[in-house]
Amino acid sequence: MAVTQAIFYLFATVLVVAALMVITARNPVHSVLFLVLSFVNGAGLFLLAGAEFLAFTLILVYVGAVMVLFLFVLMMLDINLQRMREGFLNYLPLGAVIAFVLVVEMGAMLAAGGSGAVVGGDGALGGTEAGNTTLLGRVLYDTYLLPFEVAALVLLVALVAAIALTLRHRPDVKKQDPGQQVRVRREDRVRLVDMPTEGAPYAPDTGATGSKGGEG
Amino acid sequence: MTFGTPEMLAVLPELVVMGMALGLLVLDLYLRPDQRGITFALAVATLAVAAVLAAVLVPGEARTLLNGQFLHDRLGAVLKVFLLGGTALALIYGRRPLQRLAMYRGELFILMLLASAGMMLMASAGTLLMAYLGLELMSLSLYTMIAMDRDSIPATEGAVKYFLLGSLASGILLYGLSLVFGASGSLALDEIAAHAARAGVSDPLLVLGGVFVAIGLAFKLGAVPFHMWIPDVYHGSPSPVTVVLASTSKLAAFALLMRLLVGGLGPMAEQWQVIAGALAVLSLVVGNVVAIAQTAIKRMLAYSAIAHVGFLLIGLASAPTSGYMAPVLYMLLYTLMGAAAFGIVSMLDRDEAPARTIDDFAGLSRTHPWTAFLMLILMFALAGVPPTGGFMAKLYVFQAAVEADLVWLAVFGVLMAVIGAFYYLRVVKAMYFDPPERTLGPVGDRVAQGAVSVNALAVLGLGILPGPLVELSLFAVAGI
Structure with a gap:
C-alpha cells in the first residue's frame, strides 16, 4: 500500500x-x-x-x-499574450468567488464521502470479476449494440457533412497546386518562335532565335 | 443477447441501407464525375430493395429484438415501405434538378441513404435512445442536404434556420425523454407504457416529460404554434430536398409520434388527446388562412403542409377512442400527395423560368397538358375533393372524430377544408384558365415523368378504390 x-x-x-x-x-x-x-x-x-x-x-x-x-x-x-493578460485584475474577484465556491463544494463532497479508500x-x-473495460464493452456491444452502431453512423454523417459542405473546387480561384508545378514539362512553358530577322546586314543565316517565357 | 438469424432478418432492411451507404461512400471515390449515375442508380436500387425486404419480412406479431432496442412490428414495416418508397421517388424526381443545382454528387445520395436509415430506425424504435438517435441521424443528414446548395442564399438561410430550430426541438424532445426516463426508470417503451398505466397523472415528472415530448414532436411535425420554420425551410431548400422534407421526413416524425406517444405514453392518451386537439385547431386556422396570402408555390404548399398536420392531429385526437387507422391512412396518403406535388414543382423549376410563383403555372394546361392534369389531380387531392385519395383520407379522419364524440372538431375541420380549397383551386385556375405567359417545361427525365405520373394516378386511384390502403392501415395498427 x-x-x-x-x-x-x-x-x-x-x-x-x-x-x-x-x-x-x-x-x-x-x-x-x-x-x-x-x-x-x-x-x-x-x-x-x-x-x-x-x-x-x-x-x-x-x-x-x-x-x-x-x-x-x-x-x-x-x-498577443500581452493583451490577454491585461484584464487579470478585473477578473480576479469573480474568479476568486468561483474558485471559493468550487473549493467549498469539493470539501463538502469529501466530508460527506465517508471513509472509503x-x-x-x-x-x-x-x-x-473483470476490468471495467471488459464490463463497459459487454454493455456497449451487447445491450446497447444497435444504439452504439447508430451513434457511429451519426458521427459519420457529421464527417461527410463537414467535407461535403467545405470541400469544393472553384474554377475562379488562383491558388497554386505544387503537384502541378513540379510536374511541369519544358513544352508547357517554353515556346520556340521563329522570328524573321530584321534587315540584312547583321543576319548570318542561323535560323530561329529562342524566346523564353517565364519559368514558374 | 441473442443475435441469430431471426434478429438479422428483422433488421435486414436497415442493414442493407446502412451497408450500402458505407459501400457507396467508398465506391463513389473511384468514379469519375460523369459516372455519378452509377451511385445514383445504386442508391435508388438500395432503397427499393430495402422497401421490398421490409414488406417481405413483415412479422406476424410484434417482437422486440436486440435487447429491446428494436421493435419489429407491422406498423413499423408498413411505415418503412412508404418511407423508403417515398425517398426513392424523391431521388428519381430529383435527378435533373439536382444536376442543374450542381448537387448531383455522391455525398447527397449517401446522406439520403443515411437519412432513410434514420427514418427506419425511428419507425421501429423500441427504446427512447433509439428513437432519439434515429431522429438525429435523419435530421443531421437533412440539414446537410439543404446546405449543399451553397451558392443559394435562401438555401443557406433555410439550412441554418432548420438546423437551429431543429436542434431546439431535439433539445426539448430530449429533455422530455430524460424526464420520462427519470419518472419510469426505463428506456424501453413498453416498460414506460407499463409505468404510465400504473402511475398516470399522479406522477408529475411523467406528465411534465410527456408535455415536453409532445412539444418536441409538434416541432418536428410542424404543428402551430411550432411551425415557424416550415415555410422558410421548404421555400429555401433545393426543391428535390423539399420533396423529402415534405413527404418522408413528415412520415418519419409521425412514426416517432406513434412510437413515443402511442407506444410509450399510450395510457396517458386522455391527456395528450387534449394537446393534439388544441394543436389541430391552431394548425388548421393558421395553415389554411395564411396559405391564401401566399404567391410563391412552395410557400403555399408549406402552409398547406401545416394545415394537413392539423387534419392529421384531428385523427390523432380521436384515435384513442376510434382507432389509429384514420391517422395512419391520412399520413400514408399525405406522403404520396406531398411527394408528387413537390416533385412536380421541383421538376418544373428550371433556370430560364423557375416555377417560383403560382403565376408561373399560368397556361400550363396548354403547354404541358399531362403535367397540368397530374397537378390538377394533386391539387384536388390536397384540397380533399372527391374522387381523389385526399377526400378519402379526410373522410376517415372526420368519421373518426365523429365516432370519438368530437363532432365540433370534425365540423371545424370541414369548414377549414372549404377555406383551404380556395388556394388549391387558384393553382388549377392558373393552369387551366390563364393564358400562358412563360414557357415552362418539365426538366425531369422520362423515368421521373413516369414515376410522378404513377404517383399522382395512385393518389387518384386510391380515392376511387380506397380498399387496399384502408386494409393496409388496419393491418398496420392491428397490434395497437
Whole structure:
C-alpha cells in the first residue's frame, strides 16, 4: 500500500505543478505541453483508482487528439499574450468567488464521502470479476449494440457533412497546386518562335532565335 | 443477447441501407464525375430493395429484438415501405434538378441513404435512445442536404434556420425523454407504457416529460404554434430536398409520434388527446388562412403542409377512442400527395423560368397538358375533393372524430377544408384558365415523368378504390 501511496503522491504532485504551469507559462506552446503532462498524470491517477478505461481514453482522446489540435490552432493563430493578460485584475474577484465556491463544494463532497479508500478502492473495478473495460464493452456491444452502431453512423454523417459542405473546387480561384508545378514539362512553358530577322546586314543565316517565357 | 438469424432478418432492411451507404461512400471515390449515375442508380436500387425486404419480412406479431432496442412490428414495416418508397421517388424526381443545382454528387445520395436509415430506425424504435438517435441521424443528414446548395442564399438561410430550430426541438424532445426516463426508470417503451398505466397523472415528472415530448414532436411535425420554420425551410431548400422534407421526413416524425406517444405514453392518451386537439385547431386556422396570402408555390404548399398536420392531429385526437387507422391512412396518403406535388414543382423549376410563383403555372394546361392534369389531380387531392385519395383520407379522419364524440372538431375541420380549397383551386385556375405567359417545361427525365405520373394516378386511384390502403392501415395498427 505504501508503494501505491507513494506513486499516488508522485502523480498528484506532478499533476498539480503541471496544472499550475499551464496557466502561468508565458509561451502558449509550453502551456499546451504542460497540459499534456497533467493529462498523462491524471491518467496515471485513474489507473491507480482502477479505472483503466478512463485512463486510456484520456491519453488516446485528449493527449492524442485534442492536444494536437490545440497545438495546431495555437500555431495558426497569432495570439498577443500581452493583451490577454491585461484584464487579470478585473477578473480576479469573480474568479476568486468561483474558485471559493468550487473549493467549498469539493470539501463538502469529501466530508460527506465517508471513509472509503481514495486509492485502489475496487468500486470502479466492478467487483473482482473483470476490468471495467471488459464490463463497459459487454454493455456497449451487447445491450446497447444497435444504439452504439447508430451513434457511429451519426458521427459519420457529421464527417461527410463537414467535407461535403467545405470541400469544393472553384474554377475562379488562383491558388497554386505544387503537384502541378513540379510536374511541369519544358513544352508547357517554353515556346520556340521563329522570328524573321530584321534587315540584312547583321543576319548570318542561323535560323530561329529562342524566346523564353517565364519559368514558374 | 441473442443475435441469430431471426434478429438479422428483422433488421435486414436497415442493414442493407446502412451497408450500402458505407459501400457507396467508398465506391463513389473511384468514379469519375460523369459516372455519378452509377451511385445514383445504386442508391435508388438500395432503397427499393430495402422497401421490398421490409414488406417481405413483415412479422406476424410484434417482437422486440436486440435487447429491446428494436421493435419489429407491422406498423413499423408498413411505415418503412412508404418511407423508403417515398425517398426513392424523391431521388428519381430529383435527378435533373439536382444536376442543374450542381448537387448531383455522391455525398447527397449517401446522406439520403443515411437519412432513410434514420427514418427506419425511428419507425421501429423500441427504446427512447433509439428513437432519439434515429431522429438525429435523419435530421443531421437533412440539414446537410439543404446546405449543399451553397451558392443559394435562401438555401443557406433555410439550412441554418432548420438546423437551429431543429436542434431546439431535439433539445426539448430530449429533455422530455430524460424526464420520462427519470419518472419510469426505463428506456424501453413498453416498460414506460407499463409505468404510465400504473402511475398516470399522479406522477408529475411523467406528465411534465410527456408535455415536453409532445412539444418536441409538434416541432418536428410542424404543428402551430411550432411551425415557424416550415415555410422558410421548404421555400429555401433545393426543391428535390423539399420533396423529402415534405413527404418522408413528415412520415418519419409521425412514426416517432406513434412510437413515443402511442407506444410509450399510450395510457396517458386522455391527456395528450387534449394537446393534439388544441394543436389541430391552431394548425388548421393558421395553415389554411395564411396559405391564401401566399404567391410563391412552395410557400403555399408549406402552409398547406401545416394545415394537413392539423387534419392529421384531428385523427390523432380521436384515435384513442376510434382507432389509429384514420391517422395512419391520412399520413400514408399525405406522403404520396406531398411527394408528387413537390416533385412536380421541383421538376418544373428550371433556370430560364423557375416555377417560383403560382403565376408561373399560368397556361400550363396548354403547354404541358399531362403535367397540368397530374397537378390538377394533386391539387384536388390536397384540397380533399372527391374522387381523389385526399377526400378519402379526410373522410376517415372526420368519421373518426365523429365516432370519438368530437363532432365540433370534425365540423371545424370541414369548414377549414372549404377555406383551404380556395388556394388549391387558384393553382388549377392558373393552369387551366390563364393564358400562358412563360414557357415552362418539365426538366425531369422520362423515368421521373413516369414515376410522378404513377404517383399522382395512385393518389387518384386510391380515392376511387380506397380498399387496399384502408386494409393496409388496419393491418398496420392491428397490434395497437
